[in-house]
Amino acid sequence: MSKxxxxxxxxxxxxxxIGVAGGVLYGEGVQRKVELLIPQVIPPEDYSPGVATWYxxxxxxxxxxxxxxxxxxxxxxxxxxxxxxxxxxxxxLCARGQAGLNVLYNPDRIRTPLQSADRGSExxxxxxxxxxxxTIGSRIGRLKxxxxxxxxxxxxxxxxxxxxxxxxxxxxxxxxxxxxxxxxTYPSALAAANxxxxxxxxxxxxxxxxxxxxxxxxxxxxxxxxxxxxYSLAYxxxxxxxxxxxGKTVQIEPRMSLSGAAADEWIAARPGTEGLFALGIxxxxxxxxxxxxxxxxxxxxxxxxYSPSMVSAETEVSEDTIVRIAEEFGASTASLAIAGGAxxxxxxxxxSVVAVNALNHLAGNLGKPGGVILNSAQAFPAAAGSSPAxxxxxxxxVAAMQAxxxxxxxxxxxxxxxxxxxxxxxxxxxxxxxxxxxxxxFHDETTAMADxxxxxxxxxESWGDDVPDPGVxxxxxxxxQPVVAPLYxxxxxxxxxxxLARQIxxxxxxxMPWASMEEFIKDRxxxxxxERMSEGQxxxxxxxxxxxxxxxxxGQPGAAAxxxxxxxxxxxxxxxxxxxxKFAGDETDYPFVLHPYLTATxxxxxxxxxxxxxxxxxxxxxxxxxxxxxxxxxxxxxxxxEEGDVLEIESPAGSIRVPAFIFPAIRPGVVAVPIGQGHTSxxxxxxxxxxxxxxxxxxxxxxxxxxLAWAATRVKVTNTxxxxxxxxxxxxxxxxxxxxxxxxxxxx
Amino acid sequence: MSTFVEKxxxxxxxxxxxxxxxxxxxxxxxxxxxxxxxxxxxxxxxxNLPIVGEERFAQSREIKWIRIERYWEGEYxxxxxxxxxxxxxxxxxxxxxxACPVYATYHNQDGLNTQIYNRCIGTRTCAVYCPYEVRxxxxxxxTWDEPLEQQLNPDVSVREKGVMEKCTFCIxxxxxxxxxxxxxxxxxxxxxxxxxxxVQSCPTEAMLFGNSKDPExxxxxxxxxxRGYTVLEELNTTxxxxxxxxxxx
Numbered sequence: 001m002s003k004x005x006x007x008x009x010x011x012x013x014x015x016x017x018i019g020v021a022g023g024v025l026y027g028e029g030v031q032r033k034v035e036l037l038i039p040q041v042i043p044p045e046d047y048s049p050g051v052a053t054w055y056x057x058x059x060x061x062x063x064x065x066x067x068x069x070x071x072x073x074x075x076x077x078x079x080x081x082x083x084x085x086x087x088x089x090x091x092x093l094c095a096r097g098q099a100g101l102n103v104l105y106n107p108d109r110i111r112t113p114l115q116s117a118d119r120g121s122e123x124x125x126x127x128x129x130x131x132x133x134x135t136i137g138s139r140i141g142r143l144k145x146x147x148x149x150x151x152x153x154x155x156x157x158x159x160x161x162x163x164x165x166x167x168x169x170x171x172x173x174x175x176x177x178x179x180x181x182x183x184x185t186y187p188s189a190l191a192a193a194n195x196x197x198x199x200x201x202x203x204x205x206x207x208x209x210x211x212x213x214x215x216x217x218x219x220x221x222x223x224x225x226x227x228x229x230x231y232s233l234a235y236x237x238x239x240x241x242x243x244x245x246x247g248k249t250v251q252i253e254p255r256m257s258l259s260g261a262a263a264d265e266w267i268a269a270r271p272g273t274e275g276l277f278a279l280g281i282x283x284x285x286x287x288x289x290x291x292x293x294x295x296x297x298x299x300x301x302x303x304x305x306y307s308p309s310m311v312s313a314e315t316e317v318s319e320d321t322i323v324r325i326a327e328e329f330g331a332s333t334a335s336l337a338i339a340g341g342a343x344x345x346x347x348x349x350x351x352s353v354v355a356v357n358a359l360n361h362l363a364g365n366l367g368k369p370g371g372v373i374l375n376s377a378q379a380f381p382a383a384a385g386s387s388p389a390x391x392x393x394x395x396x397x398v399a400a401m402q403a404x405x406x407x408x409x410x411x412x413x414x415x416x417x418x419x420x421x422x423x424x425x426x427x428x429x430x431x432x433x434x435x436x437x438x439x440x441x442f443h444d445e446t447t448a449m450a451d452x453x454x455x456x457x458x459x460x461e462s463w464g465d466d467v468p469d470p471g472v473x474x475x476x477x478x479x480x481q482p483v484v485a486p487l488y489x490x491x492x493x494x495x496x497x498x499x500l501a502r503q504i505x506x507x508x509x510x511x512m513p514w515a516s517m518e519e520f521i522k523d524r525x526x527x528x529x530x531e532r533m534s535e536g537q538x539x540x541x542x543x544x545x546x547x548x549x550x551x552x553x554x555g556q557p558g559a560a561a562x563x564x565x566x567x568x569x570x571x572x573x574x575x576x577x578x579x580x581x582k583f584a585g586d587e588t589d590y591p592f593v594l595h596p597y598l599t600a601t602x603x604x605x606x607x608x609x610x611x612x613x614x615x616x617x618x619x620x621x622x623x624x625x626x627x628x629x630x631x632x633x634x635x636x637x638x639x640x641x642e643e644g645d646v647l648e649i650e651s652p653a654g655s656i657r658v659p660a661f662i663f664p665a666i667r668p669g670v671v672a673v674p675i676g677q678g679h680t681s682x683x684x685x686x687x688x689x690x691x692x693x694x695x696x697x698x699x700x701x702x703x704x705x706x707x708l709a710w711a712a713t714r715v716k717v718t719n720t721x722x723x724x725x726x727x728x729x730x731x732x733x734x735x736x737x738x739x740x741x742x743x744x745x746x747x748x
Numbered sequence: 749m750s751t752f753v754e755k756x757x758x759x760x761x762x763x764x765x766x767x768x769x770x771x772x773x774x775x776x777x778x779x780x781x782x783x784x785x786x787x788x789x790x791x792x793x794x795x796n797l798p799i800v801g802e803e804r805f806a807q808s809r810e811i812k813w814i815r816i817e818r819y820w821e822g823e824y825x826x827x828x829x830x831x832x833x834x835x836x837x838x839x840x841x842x843x844x845x846x847a848c849p850v851y852a853t854y855h856n857q858d859g860l861n862t863q864i865y866n867r868c869i870g871t872r873t874c875a876v877y878c879p880y881e882v883r884x885x886x887x888x889x890x891t892w893d894e895p896l897e898q899q900l901n902p903d904v905s906v907r908e909k910g911v912m913e914k915c916t917f918c919i920x921x922x923x924x925x926x927x928x929x930x931x932x933x934x935x936x937x938x939x940x941x942x943x944x945x946x947v948q949s950c951p952t953e954a955m956l957f958g959n960s961k962d963p964e965x966x967x968x969x970x971x972x973x974x975r976g977y978t979v980l981e982e983l984n985t986t987x988x989x990x991x992x993x994x995x996x997x
Binding site for chain 1: 996
């Protein structure tokens with residue numbers, strides 16, 4: 001009998017198991033395949049048929065870093081749940097996190113290394129790992145010897161932990177300074193504003209759970225902002241977790257998000273003036289005497305211009321509302337203000353977030369329960385300090401590619417061709433690069449431009465570690481481990497980098513001697529362990545490693561994260577500036593404001609290839625499988641637009657065609673389009689479905705953070721006269737006196 | 749035949765079901781619920797719900813044992829959205845049970861409204877009788893694109909064409925907890941030992957599940973909350989799900 005690897009064995013056993021459940025599928029004339037049952041001579045570790053084993057690891061579906069537990073039966077992953085001991089997820093998990101199984105078992109995964117015959121097409125040929133790595137390695141090695149290592153670029157998605165360090169080390173040893181990250185969802189403006197206000201750009205922990213009054217400027221903390229699972233439980237406890245005390249929430253945004261729906265009050269200020277709204281509240285807090293700090297006079301003079309009447313005229317929110325919210329904010333014991341979404345995506349994003357931070361200063365909530373608790377930059381795993389560079393970083397890369405300064409581009413876990421506006425010209429610039437290598441599990445718009453596609457393991461098949469960002473107020477490091485054997489001829493991305501290092505030779509293999517990512521991580525954890533363990537203490541790294549592996553997380557709940565909040569408010573006062581956003585396109589030609597928004601399911605489009613998420617009704621509209629444009633009923637009426645009318649939405653940067661959806665909770669004059677669909681090449685579930693609104697966003701930028709101002713584009717809307725059916729689950733959207741939401745909660 | 753009649757008499761005697769150990773009950777706090785739909789995907793994963801595709805979705809042939817219903821209140825700018833998770837209410841006086849010609853759906857000793865797939869002949873009467881519209885019919889035998897079938901939960905059967913299905917309160921998890929209790933020589937499972945997939949996943953802890961026959965169970969205490977109500981109470985279906993209404997400040 002030929003040699004059978006463990007992986008094959010697991011697959012055979014899996015096939016046997018499915019045979020029983022799948023028996024009913026054969027009713028439609030499918031012939032039962034001949035299956036071989038092979039007895040296990042030496043059963044794999046932790047394996048007994050019929051008994052489930054749970055492994056703890058880290059979710060990678062967004063950047064929150066939730067700990068997860070994966071249920072394994074007969075070598076197959078069956079279910080993902082939150083890891084109960086992990087301080088970020090606390091045993092809970094969102095829809096996207098649970099759909100991780102669709103990533104692992106996705107039928108459209110890349111199964112072998114591929115070489116592309118011509119770019120942009122699906123015309124690829126299989127190639128062996130050896131051939132691919134030799135070709136790429138020798139190309140990079142030659143550049144290094146010639147002293148042209150600066151012509152090598154590495155572009156990744158948001159990467160943390162030791163993988164980030166590995167990338168940085170690899171590029172350093174090559175002699176290239178061009179390792180950069182691009183992630184559409186990274187809150188660059190928030191980090192930059194916090195640097196000003198609190199003296200650190202490490203994201204703080206917002207203690208929503210213990211707040212009495214939560215004022216959110218555009219931050220959809222229940223759906224897409226920073227750490228949705230963690231903040232969801234925090235929200236639940238804010239409402240009903242404390243005896244006899246129910247926290248209040250107010251949401252300010254042009255289009256109602258999940259967090260807006262949950263809020264007690266939802267206010268649609270004029271788009272782009274949310275920061276000004278915050279300054280108006282700050283003005284009242286100071287002038288009414290609610291704020292009693294020593295620096296009251298400084299605040300007073302900095303905020304003088306932002307009187308309620310002036311702010312009311314600009315934001316189109318009544319003076320009464322501004323004063324009332326300010327009074328409530330000032331009177332609450334634990335008030336908290338947060339900013340995100342469109343508020344942090346204008347041309348003056350940093351100024352807007354600084355204005356919101358000013359409210360936190362005035363509430364005196366820094367470092368207090370229910371306030372802003374600073375996280376320190378954690379020393380372990382060594383923070384390489386890379387964070388996504390936003391639009392400016394992308395523009396620099398595009399310029400370098402256009403100028404022919406890039407000879408080799410390595411891309412991993414990011415899809416800039418999809419998640420950047422068309423005007424940036426990323427795809428066209430890529431054509432100037434002689435060699436593009438994609439390290440990816442899936443074909444997408446960016447890998448389509450690659451010459452070589454090196455298939456990576458999914459996160460459920462990989463080793464890794466992670467420091468959640470934002471943290472939870474004390475040091476936490478998560479460890480991820482493969483929960484199933486790799487399904488295909490793929491490699492973990494860390495192993496590919498290490499193989500390339502060996503291939504290139506020179507000092508690279510000397511400084512990067514590890515055979516695998518697992519070995520590298522374990523080595524680094526051992527070093528850290530030895531350093532921290534003082535003499536005399538029981539030095540048993542293996543036991544420690546096993547314990548962390550089992551728990552999936554290591555943390556020090558007692559220890560403060562170390563960061564002393566910047567208690568002085570003078571940097572914030574000094575940074576107060578007019579936060580009103582500018583828009584691309586003038587109001588007469590382009591009467592509408594385009595509000596592209598992240599959805600909790602697809603995020604920036606990365607979730608669109610997962611069938612469970614495609615079939616998950618959008619929380620606010622119940623639409624599945626497609627794109628739509630939301631219009632206020634009054635606006636729609638004026639323009640004679642009905643649901644399903646195909647609209648042409650034209651911005652100064654391009655146009656899209658998308659069916660209309662009448663949405664009652666959107667400001668007139670705003671047209672909202674969800675981000676995520678509109679893929680041209682992303683597997684069978686995502687391709688050729690809907691449109692991508694990012695493509696028509698004008699390339700305006702927030703100057704201070706260098707981030708794309710994706711909420712600052714004006715558009716015009718025309719009815720094309722064509723119609724397209726919107727697939728949705730909702731029928732009647734009113735309770736019609738049926739008391740479905742509870743007695744007395746039914747206002748028809 | 750006589751045993752059948754005897755049993756029927758015994759079962760229909762008022763109070764018969766009161767003598768058993770369990771009455772599985774769920775509470776859902778709408779003041780915590782945010783409509784995020786984590787429960788919907790959790791259910792899909794746990795119970796082998798099929799992916800029906802866009803075309804069949806458009807024909808309302810989707811299968812979601814739990815869904816989030818959304819209701820608007822008011823008009824812009826004073827508009828509110830109310831979410832309510834809707835799943836089988838496991839009614840004690842279930843209209844669907846009386847309708848089934850073949851007893852494919854019946855009430856079990858634990859207070860569950862149970863569906864026996866291999867007894868179902870697909871008349872779809874139960875779905876017509878259900879006022880909550882939580883019964884889903886398999887119009888087709890659905891398949892999974894390879895290798896997605898590797899994810900299927902081996903503890904739950906895969907249904908085929910012509911069969912009605914609905915929420916089971918994750919009966920497979922109840923089964924496992926009871927087996928564990930038996931192995932430990934305990935008569936009853938402990939409070940919190942049975943957690944259906946939706947309850948487990950809920951990011952806001954809006955849902956709670958337990959045995960309402962146990963007065964000390966968390967769910968028994970939660971049911972007594974003054975915000976508690978049952979949906980479509982006037983139909984006297986006596987649901988096993990108690991909702992806690994949202995507080996409007």
